Amino acid sequence: MAEPILEVRDLVKHYPLTQGILFKKQVGAVKAVDGVSFTLDKGETLGIVGESGCGKSTLAKVLMNLERATAGQVLYKGEDISRLSGPALKAVRRNIQMVFQDPYTSLNPRMTVGDIIGEPFEIHPEVAPKGDRRRAVQDLLDVVGLNPEYINRYPHQFSGGQRQRIGIARGLALKPEIIICDEPVSALDVSVQAQVINLLEKLQTEFELSYMFIAHDLSIVRHISDRVGVMYLGKLVEIGTDAEIYDHATHPYTQALLSAVPVPDPTGREGRERIILSGDIPSPANPPSGCRFRTRCWKAEERCSTEVPLLAVPEVLSGGARHDSACHFAAEREVAAAS
Amino acid sequence: MPDRNDAIPDDHDPLRNIQPTDSDHLDYVGQQGMAVEQETLIEPDPVKREQARSLWGDAWRDLRRRPIFLISAVLILLLVLIAIFPGLFTSTDPRAADLTNNYLRRPDWSDFFGAGWFGYDGQGRSIYARVIYGARASITVGICVTLAVTLLGGLAGMTAGYFGGWIDAVISRITDIFFGIPLLLGALVLLNAFATRNVWSVVIALAFLGWTQLARVMRGSVITVKQSDYVVAGRALGAGTGRLMFRHILPNAIAPVIVVATIALGGYITAEATLSFLGIGLQDPTISWGVDISSAQKVIRQAPFALFFPAAALSITVLAFIMLGDAVRDALDPKLR
Numbered sequence: 291m292a293e294p295i296l297e298v299r300d301l302v303k304h305y306p307l308t309q310g311i312l313f314k315k316q317v318g319a320v321k322a323v324d325g326v327s328f329t330l331d332k333g334e335t336l337g338i339v340g341e342s343g344c345g346k347s348t349l350a351k352v353l354m355n356l357e358r359a360t361a362g363q364v365l366y367k368g369e370d371i372s373r374l375s376g377p378a379l380k381a382v383r384r385n386i387q388m389v390f391q392d393p394y395t396s397l398n399p400r401m402t403v404g405d406i407i408g409e410p411f412e413i414h415p416e417v418a419p420k421g422d423r424r425r426a427v428q429d430l431l432d433v434v435g436l437n438p439e440y441i442n443r444y445p446h447q448f449s450g451g452q453r454q455r456i457g458i459a460r461g462l463a464l465k466p467e468i469i470i471c472d473e474p475v476s477a478l479d480v481s482v483q484a485q486v487i488n489l490l491e492k493l494q495t496e497f498e499l500s501y502m503f504i505a506h507d508l509s510i511v512r513h514i515s516d517r518v519g520v521m522y523l524g525k526l527v528e529i530g531t532d533a534e535i536y537d538h539a540t541h542p543y544t545q546a547l548l549s550a551v552p553v554p555d556p557t558g559r560e561g562r563e564r565i566i567l568s569g570d571i572p573s574p575a576n577p578p579s580g581c582r583f584r585t586r587c588w589k590a591e592e593r594c595s596t597e598v599p600l601l602a603v604p605e606v607l608s609g610g611a612r613h614d615s616a617c618h619f620a621a622e623r624e625v626a627a628a629s
Numbered sequence: 630m631p632d633r634n635d636a637i638p639d640d641h642d643p644l645r646n647i648q649p650t651d652s653d654h655l656d657y658v659g660q661q662g663m664a665v666e667q668e669t670l671i672e673p674d675p676v677k678r679e680q681a682r683s684l685w686g687d688a689w690r691d692l693r694r695r696p697i698f699l700i701s702a703v704l705i706l707l708l709v710l711i712a713i714f715p716g717l718f719t720s721t722d723p724r725a726a727d728l729t730n731n732y733l734r735r736p737d738w739s740d741f742f743g744a745g746w747f748g749y750d751g752q753g754r755s756i757y758a759r760v761i762y763g764a765r766a767s768i769t770v771g772i773c774v775t776l777a778v779t780l781l782g783g784l785a786g787m788t789a790g791y792f793g794g795w796i797d798a799v800i801s802r803i804t805d806i807f808f809g810i811p812l813l814l815g816a817l818v819l820l821n822a823f824a825t826r827n828v829w830s831v832v833i834a835l836a837f838l839g840w841t842q843l844a845r846v847m848r849g850s851v852i853t854v855k856q857s858d859y860v861v862a863g864r865a866l867g868a869g870t871g872r873l874m875f876r877h878i879l880p881n882a883i884a885p886v887i888v889v890a891t892i893a894l895g896g897y898i899t900a901e902a903t904l905s906f907l908g909i910g911l912q913d914p915t916i917s918w919g920v921d922i923s924s925a926q927k928v929i930r931q932a933p934f935a936l937f938f939p940a941a942a943l944s945i946t947v948l949a950f951i952m953l954g955d956a957v958r959d960a961l962d963p964k965l966r
Contacts, residue, residue, distance in 0.1 A: 354865050356865060398876075409868070
């Protein structure tokens with residue numbers, strides 16, 4: 291196994307809830323990310339899935355240092371980057387970049403494509419010497435499959451898929467090693483999604499990138515990811531290779547998620563059993579005690595409300611099911627998963 | 630999403646070029662099981678559209694087609710010309726007084742073709758010449774106050790909106806305090822403190838009291854823009870405060886400020902005239918519409934035209950600026966397009 295390029299240890303991000311106008315008093319916290327640990331290897335794609343509000347995007351923001359972590363560590367090549375600031379942080383930013391969800395809001399409408407993609411070079415002048423910048427921007431446009439002649443156009447002259455390519459080109463400009471993709475295709479048409487996914491895969495082999503791919507579309511995550519982590523209410527509940535997660539899911543939440551994936555084949559669809567969860571996702575400001583999923587879990591017992599399940603390989607399991615799962619009663623279950 | 634409309638390419642060119650990029654392989658099949666088609670690249674006509682288009686470009690294109698804008702722009706250009714070169718429009722000295730030639734003299738036909746075609750005031754000065762020369766004070770006050778409040782209010786609003794937290798709290802409370810002072814009452818008190826009152830003391834007084842409106846507009850606008858993804862993307866690239874403020878936030882936040890400032894300009898001209906009318910703004914040797922309105926109201930029954938012409942000039946000027954502001958607002962608001 292290769293050496294991890296990024297290691298996250300017990301990462302916590304709480305947003306304080308305050309009361310009072312002049313003298314603010316903390317009355318609680320929204321526990322958006324609450325103790326997440328994982329590793330990302332060089333050249334690997336780690337998919338993160340979970341429903342809306344489970345803390346996926348907050349996790350991305352904390353990894354990008356756009357939000358300060360409340361606790362925990364983010365180790366980039368062994369060095370903790372979660373507390374950096376100033377020039378040291380700026381230097382790290384060269385190696386970790388981000389692709390945003392909405393290509394309509396992530397590009398400054400007052401800047402030309404050349405300015406948008408060239409901005410990383412202005413911020414980090416050491417990457418490309420001044421005379422070469424135009425050339426470098428045109429190369430990047432070419433790499434992401436856009437006509438280099440488009441350099442003087444404005445974002446609104448492009449379609450959604452083309453804009454997302456511009457966003458990817460901006461992320462690539464500094465030649466980063468890690469790209470965090472925060473739902474990079476969820477705002478696009480299905481046909482365009484596929485192109486952007488294929489582009490991301492092509493770039494991965496070309497530049498040896500490591501991706502952290504956040505999404506809620508399980509099929510896309512399976513297609514692009516080497517490993518997949520499932521998040522629920524600020525915690526990772528299960529993590530493993532895509533085969534382990536999709537074919538041998540052991541956590542009840544993962545099983546419920548997978549059973550909700552639409553299956554295109556009518557014959558297969560008839561026979562499968564769907565798990566319908568009751569209730570809503572609880573408030574992250576006041577999560578349930580013990581296992582956070584217990585309020586919606588059909589397996590929940592007394593033990594689940596007192597004892598927090600750890601993300602580890604459950605001892606009872608074997609074969610493809612032997613991967614990390616945070617459940618006291620982890621077990622495989624026959625589900626017709628999306629193929 | 631305020632800018633969503635921008636996203637829809639407005640040129641539905643029938644000749645769309647479909648450009649398959651051979652770098653993409655169709656290896657991923659969507660979950661619906663259908664083959665993935667190549668995205669249609671919307672190619673703007675390469676010759677006609679090569680000119681870079683922007684919000685300001687679009688706004689300008691839109692403005693040129695609005696009669697309201699054209700009328701107000703022509704009026705404002707004319708007024709500015711009058712303010713800079715009053716000598717081009719009249720050769721009569723506005724201060725030349727001939728007491729035998731005042732409004733009590735019965736006008737004869739020759740008056741309608743000479744310097745006195747607006748009539749003469751109580752001291753026998755040509756009202757036409759005074760209306761022409763009075764433009765300078767009004768326009769100067771209007772433009773200078775607007776520039777000053779945009780700068781002052783814009784800076785305060787930008788700082789408050791960008792940094793937030795206690796900086797925002799302090800600036801916003803100061804804004805509230807100034808906002809609570811009535812403009813005219815405050816200006817009365819302030820101008821009383823000046824030993825000599827001229828155009829510049831009026832500008833200072835109005836700017837000192839008037840910046841709050843623009844500060845609030847700017848603050849709100851900056852807060853909205855600050856949260857957009859492209860600003861976050863800039864931060865993720867490592868951009869500093871200056872770059873974020875002036876490259877990303879300011880160009881996207883300035884439009885509502887410009888609209889409010891243009892509309893407010895007419896208000897400042899009115900405020901100057903009101904102060905002069907009350908005898909606390911500009912004073913007699915200075916020629917201003919407000920001063921003339923003030924002195925004409927004493928003789929309104931004998932010489933209504935002495936009041937009418939400066940008042941009409943004032944109304945037309947204010948109207949022209951407000952119409953311009955309206956047109957600019959419509960052009961800059963993509964939802965109204």
